[in-house]
Amino acid sequence: MDEFLIGVLSNIGLMSLLALSAWLLLVVGEISFGQQAFFALGAYAAGIATALYGWPLPLGLFAGVVVGALAGFAVAIPTMRLTGLAFAIATLAFAELMRLLLQLWVFQREVDGERLGPNAVEGFRGVRWVYDHDLSALGYLGVIWGIVVVVLAALFLCERSRIGLACRAVGADAELAEAQGLPAARLKILVATVAGGLAALGGGLYVHLATYVEPQHFSIMLGVHALAYGLIGGLGTALGPILGVVLDIGLLEALQEIARYRMIVFGGAVAVLLILRPRGLLDEALVRRLTRGKP
Amino acid sequence: MIWLWLMLSSAALGQTRLDAAIECAATARLMVYDCAIALADRQGRPVDGAKFKLGADMPSMPMAHNVRPVEADSTDAPGRYRARLELEMEGEWALRLEFSAPRRDVVVKRLIFDDKGGREGR
C-alpha cells in the first residue's frame, strides 16, 4: 500500500478515537471542547511508559487509558452539574490548563545515552517503540484499526443495551430522564470516564506513530474538530463521528486541489448541516430507518 | 496474537541516532519548496548513502494535514540531500524524515515556512 494512503488511513483511525470520545459526551447531551486534553494525557503517559521505562506498547497504551479515564472521572465530578455553555467552557478551561502545564513540565531520563521525556514547549521526542521493534507502517495501521474496530463493536453493544438507551434519554432531556428514575448524574460521570479513556487511547497510539508530541498539538483546534466530526456525522450511531472524520480528512484531504480551501468548506459544511440536520447526517431517525426490521 | 508478537520481537536496537539540519527555499511555484538536508551522526560526521522520504505534519492541527512524502535525493556534497516539498499553507510544520536506510528510523524537525522559505524555528 502507498505510504501516503497508509498515513491518511492511520490519521483517520486516530482521529476517530478522539471524535468518538467527544461524540460519547454529545450522546449524553454535553458539549466538550476539552477532549484533546485526555488525548494529550494518553500520549504523554503511554510515551513515558514505553520510551522512558521500556514498557511494551500494549502496557503503555493501557497506562495511558487508565490515566485518561481517571482524569475524565475527576473532571466529571465537579462539572457534571453544569450544562450547556457552562460545561463547554469548563472543559475548555481544563484543556487549556493542561496544555499550559505541559508547556512547563520537564521530566527527563537518560535512556541509551540520550535524554528523553517531556521537555516543556520543546515537546516529547523519541517515542520510538514502533521503530525500535521494526513494526512497519502498514502493521501499525493494522494495530490502529484493529483497536478502532474493537472499540466500535463495544459501543454498538452498549448502544443496544439498557445503559445505552438510558444515556440517550439523559442526552435528550436530563431532567425528564431523572424524573423517570434514570440516574442522570451517575450516567454522565460514567460516560465522561469512558470518553477520557478513549481519547487517551487515541493519544497513546498517536504518539507512537508520530514519535513525538508537543503541547501545541493539543490546542482547542483539535478539540473543536473532534467535536464537529460527531455533529456532522450524526448522533444516531457510533459510525457518525467516523463518517465525519472520513469526510473531512479523507475526502477533502485526498482531493488536494480543494485542500487549501478546506477550512472554508469545512466551516461552511458545519454551519449548513447544523441548520438542515441538527443531529448530523446519521441521526437517530435515519439510523432507525436503516436498521428497521432488525432486532 | 499480534500483541504477543509485538512484545517478544526484538528489543531496542540501540544504534546511534541520526541528526538532521534542514533549510528550505521557496520556488517559483506557490507552496513548493526546495529543501536542503544535512545528515550527520551524533558525532557530527556526515552520513552518506541514506534513503529517506520527507513528509510534513502541522503541529497546530495534528492528523488533519496529510502531505504526500517525497523521496530525498543525495547530492555530491558529503551528507547532503535535497527534496522538493509541496505544502498546503504557510506556517509552522513538523518535517518528518522517514528513513529506510541505513536503518529504519525517523527524525522530526520543526520549521517555519513563509513566502521566502522554511527555517528551523525555536
Added chain:
Amino acid sequence: MLRVGDVVTAYGQLEALKGVSVAAESGKITCLLGPNGAGKTTLMMTVTGLLKPKRGSIAFEGQELVGLSPSEIVARGVALVPENRLVFPDMSVRENLEAGAYLRRKPAEIAADLDRMFERFPRLKERAGQSAGTLSGGEQQMLAVARALMSRPRLLLMDEPSLGLAPLIVEEIFRIVAELNRDGTSIFLVEQNAHMALKVAHHFYLIEQGRVTFSGSPGQLAEDEVIQRAYLGSKRG
C-alpha cells in the same frame, strides 16, 4: 398512601411552598387545584426528589422520601408524568417506553408490559418506531402516561395532563385516568382547570401562593365559593 407534611420548598430566598400538607389515599384519585404559579409543579418536583425541601416530611407507605434520589423514589413506586416536557423527542416511541422501565431488571416482564401499553394505547403501537417528537400533543401525553406506567408505579403523579390539549383529547386523557384508577393505580393529579377533574377525582385540595387553602370532597368543592376562583382561573398567583 402519600402524606406530605408541612413541606417548605424554596428557590433561593423565594419560598414556593410555605408549609404544604396534603395526602393521597390508596386506590383513590386526589386532585390538587390551583392557579399558575401557586406551587403545584414545585410540589410534584419535591415529592419526586427533583427538588429538596427546606423542611417537612414526605411519607410514602410509611417510608420517608425526603433525602432519597429521584431514581430511588421511582423504585419505591412513585412515578411522575411531568408537565410540558413530556417525551424524549429523538427516541422512538418504543424506546421512550423502554426508558420508563429502566429500573426494572426482568426483560420478559418488561416486554409483557410493553404489549399491555400498546393494547391500552393503540395509537402508540401504530407509531412504535417513529420519533416521539413527531407525535401530536395528545399522543405525547399518552406516551408520557404509558412511560410512567412502565415503572409499575403504585402512585402516579400527573402534572397538568390537560395543558394545551383540545377538549376532546382532554376527555380521552381523563377517561384513561379513571380506567387506570379502576385497575388499581392511585393517582395524584395537579390541575388548573377543575372542570374535568370534578368528574373523576375523589378528593380535592386547593393551593394558592404556596399554601393549601381548601381540602374537601367533590361535593364540598362544588358548593364552596372559593372554587369559583380556581374554576374560572384566579387573577391571583
